[in-house]
Amino acid sequence: MKSIYPIMNIYLNRVLDNYRLLQSMLPSVQIAAVVKDNAYGLGAKEVAKALSNDCHTFFVAYASEGAVVRSVSPKSDIYILQGIAEDDLEIVKKNHLIPVLSSLESWRWWQGQAISDIKPAIQVDTGFNRLGFQEQEILRLSPNERDNASLFLSHLACADTPSHPLNRAQLKKFMKLHEFFPKTPTSLAASGGLLLGKNYWQDIMRIGALMYGIALPKDMKEKLQHTVHISATVLQTAHLKKGETVSYGASYTADSDKKIATISIGYGDGLPRALSNQIGRFFYQGQSLPILGKVCMDCTICDVTHIPDLPVGASVEILNDTYNVDDMALDAGTIGYEILSRFGKNSRFLKTYHEHFIDRTFTNI
Amino acid sequence: MKSIYPIMNIYLNRVLDNYRLLQSMLPSVQIAAVVKDNAYGLGAKEVAKALSNDCHTFFVAYASEGAVVRSVSPKSDIYILQGIAEDDLEIVKKNHLIPVLSSLESWRWWQGQAISDIKPAIQVDTGFNRLGFQEQEILRLSPNERDNASLFLSHLACADTPSHPLNRAQLKKFMKLHEFFPKTPTSLAASGGLLLGKNYWQDIMRIGALMYGIALPKDMKEKLQHTVHISATVLQTAHLKKGETVSYGASYTADSDKKIATISIGYGDGLPRALSNQIGRFFYQGQSLPILGKVCMDCTICDVTHIPDLPVGASVEILNDTYNVDDMALDAGTIGYEILSRFGKNSRFLKTYHEHFIDRTFTNI
Numbered sequence: 001m002k003s004i005y006p007i008m009n010i011y012l013n014r015v016l017d018n019y020r021l022l023q024s025m026l027p028s029v030q031i032a033a034v035v036k037d038n039a040y041g042l043g044a045k046e047v048a049k050a051l052s053n054d055c056h057t058f059f060v061a062y063a064s065e066g067a068v069v070r071s072v073s074p075k076s077d078i079y080i081l082q083g084i085a086e087d088d089l090e091i092v093k094k095n096h097l098i099p100v101l102s103s104l105e106s107w108r109w110w111q112g113q114a115i116s117d118i119k120p121a122i123q124v125d126t127g128f129n130r131l132g133f134q135e136q137e138i139l140r141l142s143p144n145e146r147d148n149a150s151l152f153l154s155h156l157a158c159a160d161t162p163s164h165p166l167n168r169a170q171l172k173k174f175m176k177l178h179e180f181f182p183k184t185p186t187s188l189a190a191s192g193g194l195l196l197g198k199n200y201w202q203d204i205m206r207i208g209a210l211m212y213g214i215a216l217p218k219d220m221k222e223k224l225q226h227t228v229h230i231s232a233t234v235l236q237t238a239h240l241k242k243g244e245t246v247s248y249g250a251s252y253t254a255d256s257d258k259k260i261a262t263i264s265i266g267y268g269d270g271l272p273r274a275l276s277n278q279i280g281r282f283f284y285q286g287q288s289l290p291i292l293g294k295v296c297m298d299c300t301i302c303d304v305t306h307i308p309d310l311p312v313g314a315s316v317e318i319l320n321d322t323y324n325v326d327d328m329a330l331d332a333g334t335i336g337y338e339i340l341s342r343f344g345k346n347s348r349f350l351k352t353y354h355e356h357f358i359d360r361t362f363t364n365i
Numbered sequence: 366m367k368s369i370y371p372i373m374n375i376y377l378n379r380v381l382d383n384y385r386l387l388q389s390m391l392p393s394v395q396i397a398a399v400v401k402d403n404a405y406g407l408g409a410k411e412v413a414k415a416l417s418n419d420c421h422t423f424f425v426a427y428a429s430e431g432a433v434v435r436s437v438s439p440k441s442d443i444y445i446l447q448g449i450a451e452d453d454l455e456i457v458k459k460n461h462l463i464p465v466l467s468s469l470e471s472w473r474w475w476q477g478q479a480i481s482d483i484k485p486a487i488q489v490d491t492g493f494n495r496l497g498f499q500e501q502e503i504l505r506l507s508p509n510e511r512d513n514a515s516l517f518l519s520h521l522a523c524a525d526t527p528s529h530p531l532n533r534a535q536l537k538k539f540m541k542l543h544e545f546f547p548k549t550p551t552s553l554a555a556s557g558g559l560l561l562g563k564n565y566w567q568d569i570m571r572i573g574a575l576m577y578g579i580a581l582p583k584d585m586k587e588k589l590q591h592t593v594h595i596s597a598t599v600l601q602t603a604h605l606k607k608g609e610t611v612s613y614g615a616s617y618t619a620d621s622d623k624k625i626a627t628i629s630i631g632y633g634d635g636l637p638r639a640l641s642n643q644i645g646r647f648f649y650q651g652q653s654l655p656i657l658g659k660v661c662m663d664c665t666i667c668d669v670t671h672i673p674d675l676p677v678g679a680s681v682e683i684l685n686d687t688y689n690v691d692d693m694a695l696d697a698g699t700i701g702y703e704i705l706s707r708f709g710k711n712s713r714f715l716k717t718y719h720e721h722f723i724d725r726t727f728t729n730i
Contacts, residue, residue, distance in 0.1 A: 247493065
């Protein structure tokens with residue numbers, strides 16, 4: 001066989017399609033791209049470059065991430081959500097990054113730096129209780145100081161549950177606190193806010209998940225595309241006799257004679273160990289291959305009894321359009337964000353970026 | 366404050382101490398270092414270099430990983446556990462890596478390459494049912510072919526449960542199959558095999574976990590050292606009123622007035638989201654800070670009610686000698702291997718390698 005490394009295909013055209021669809025759905029709103037955590041694992045440089053003709057506003061968590069985006073997007077607004085500290089000042093000035101400041105203390109510190117060509121964003125807490133000015137801190141800013149903010153920002157806790165009363169409470173508080181910043185543009189919602197309606201969309205929406213095809217609400221599943229496919233190789237097939245066990249701790253015992261296959265992907269590659277023992281599955285030509293025993297660091301064993309002629313070297317699908325990031329997250333007891341962010345960090349993947357979608361027929365035996 | 370990036374300290378001196386202790390405990394056995402998956406996240410290049418004067422045998426999963434080890438260890442034996450395919454041939458020849466072959470098919474293919482100066486290892490399956498020759502495949506090798514193997518290897522399923530009957534069954538099968546390879550050195554056990562006794566140790570023991578200070582058996586906890594410390598920064602503190610909620614989904618509701626702190630580490634950095642809502646905790650000067658609400662991608666909120674003067678910018682401990690990788694694994698419902706492998710892939714860490722242990726007093730405010 002040609003190669004045994006696990007494979008990740010990243011479809012930048014689909015990221016761009018998703019971005020454009022969302023922008024076309026909300027023509028009066030500016031859609032900003034959230035590319036923190038290396039664009040949720042897809043690659044911040046590649047994603048920002050693919051979006052560079054369409055998107056003029058990016059959000060990252062750290063200044064170091066902002067510098068990566070700046071390298072492929074010379075003119076965009078790049079906001080740093082996590083804020084900054086002394087060590088970031090040079091990189092912020094050099095790359096013209098906009099810090100999101102979340103406390104009076106950080107605000108006063110920033111003003112002390114006298115960086116006149118960068119107006120910071122201000123984040124207010126409206127009930128998420130993570131990062132943001134409290135109301136009493138805002139009251140201590142003078143009107144002149146308030147005019148110095150380039151963006152007035154908050155974050156919703158329950159946007160993906162439109163009926164949750166906290167949404168309305170957060171919006172109400174957001175509007176009330178914004179009265180102190182009458183000239184400043186606003187941003188309240190991330191991907192989850194799409195279905196909440198235009199009161200929540202404000203001037204700038206910060207879109208990450210939907211653009212990457214994860215955490216899709218029901219009525220968007222047909223419209224938005226999955227952006228990552230993962231596959232791995234059949235290293236070996238073997239017969240398992242009734243009563244024999246598989247992998248660490250002998251936690252799976254065959255209740256009948258089986259055929260098993262060992263696949264070249266494990267938790268060291270980002271496959272959650274929580275998928276052990278038939279919680280998760282792989283796919284081959286549309287057929288499901290339940291995981292048997294514990295997921296190992298470098299490989300995983302699955303049941304291929306129903307595919308007796310599965311060849312060594314065949315490519316097995318780990319994530320595809322049918323079993324996607326959200327499906328795996330559901331099996332693993334988490335959210336698609338964590339799945340994607342984790343796979344994205346695996347340096348053992350043969351990673352390929354596609355500008356056009358290619359329906360791989362998985363024949364690299 | 367000076368910096369807000371999360372911090373990983375890797376103590377190479379402790380890795381080396383652990384290695385030396387294990388080698389001194391088993392003087393008649395050769396202790397090989399398992400450095401696959403980038404040395405379980407610690408850094409294969411750095412770990413292999415730290416061990417280079419002591420350790421002469423390394424195990425990796427992939428040929429690409431072997432090349433990294435070769436770059437700092439010019440003369441060692443480097444085995445590739447996952448096997449190889451066509452694309453690896455050049456890198457294997459150039460770096461003199463030793464493939465571990467697990468099937469008759471791969472064995473015959475390797476012989477066809479006629480690489481006379483590399484004698485492959487042979488892996489036999491003795492009941493793990495993952496990778497390895499079956500008995501009937503071994504019988505099809507001629508005595509001449511068998512003499513061509515440089516190492517006779519298998520892997521135990523239940524080594525960390527010494528009383529499990531599969532251990533004895535695997536050893537028995539291993540010894541039986543080794544009769545076909547009377548001249549070939551043997552390797553059966555990894556870290557878990559330490560407590561199984563000398564019959565299991567064979568010629569080469571493959572040590573990963575114990576060297577990195579994870580999956581420590583009870584009576585080794587005092588002897589082996591933890592090799593990784595992680596800390597992160599207090600970005601903000603705030604008061605939470607009784608009835609208020611924290612983070613996504615408002616899944617935590619305060620039952621009394623609280624003080625909370627937002628810490629600059631999240632699941633995007635490798636912190637398992639499974640630690641949400643008081644399953645996990647951080648530490649500050651020996652005091653426990655329970656996690657409140659859902660772990661976010663870039664930060665996590667914790668309860669600091671009992672530390673009313675906790676300053677913004679303070680350093681909070683995520684992993685230390687008291688709450689180590691295994692402790693977090695227990696909280697997150699997994700094993701230390703998965704925790705360490707995952708943290709090790711986070712490129713947002715300020716990573717520092719230490720040749721000497723420094724007891725950081727966490728004062729970088």
